[in-house]
Amino acid sequence: MPTHSFILNGRRVSVDTEDDVRLLWVVRDLLGVTGPKYGCGLGVCQACTSHLNGKAVNLCSIPVSDLSPDDEITTIEGLPATVGKDLHPMQQAWLDRDVAQCGYCQPGQIMAAVAKVREAGGALSDADYDEIRNICRCGTYHRIREAIAQGAAEM
Numbered sequence: 001m002p003t004h005s006f007i008l009n010g011r012r013v014s015v016d017t018e019d020d021v022r023l024l025w026v027v028r029d030l031l032g033v034t035g036p037k038y039g040c041g042l043g044v045c046q047a048c049t050s051h052l053n054g055k056a057v058n059l060c061s062i063p064v065s066d067l068s069p070d071d072e073i074t075t076i077e078g079l080p081a082t083v084g085k086d087l088h089p090m091q092q093a094w095l096d097r098d099v100a101q102c103g104y105c106q107p108g109q110i111m112a113a114v115a116k117v118r119e120a121g122g123a124l125s126d127a128d129y130d131e132i133r134n135i136c137r138c139g140t141y142h143r144i145r146e147a148i149a150q151g152a153a154e155m
Helices: 023-030 089-096 106-120 126-131 141-154
Strands: 003-008 011-016 049-052 055-058 072-074
Touching: 049 106, 055 106, 089 106, 089 141, 106 126, 106 141
Parallel strands: 003 072
Antiparallel strands: 003 011, 049 055, 049 072
């Protein structure tokens, strides 16, 4: 079985698994990092959104063989370390705005929001908000937008 190495939340990891295993299963099942959630397995719901080299990606859509040893995956668990705090400003905004109901989609929502704010260089336009396509079955989209605005202002 092939060995795959990459950086996960700031530390180098190696896993022995077949090349076609999707990163979501590698991260969750083989490495025990459960922040990215399984929703659809097709990259549609985006519950598994994490960062690959700083860009938002759906881990369910990427085979582990696509990674190089220098690639870095950041999940919700590793997000605070990117700012050297206990919570990333976007996570704090989620708490301040009482966004979560069931909470299942929230790690992916937060990771998508952080990537979009970084990409936009700060404040987001309405079009930027509309590009964040993570599905929330509880329908807390109004609070999500408020939290993204607060988090963006504090990033």
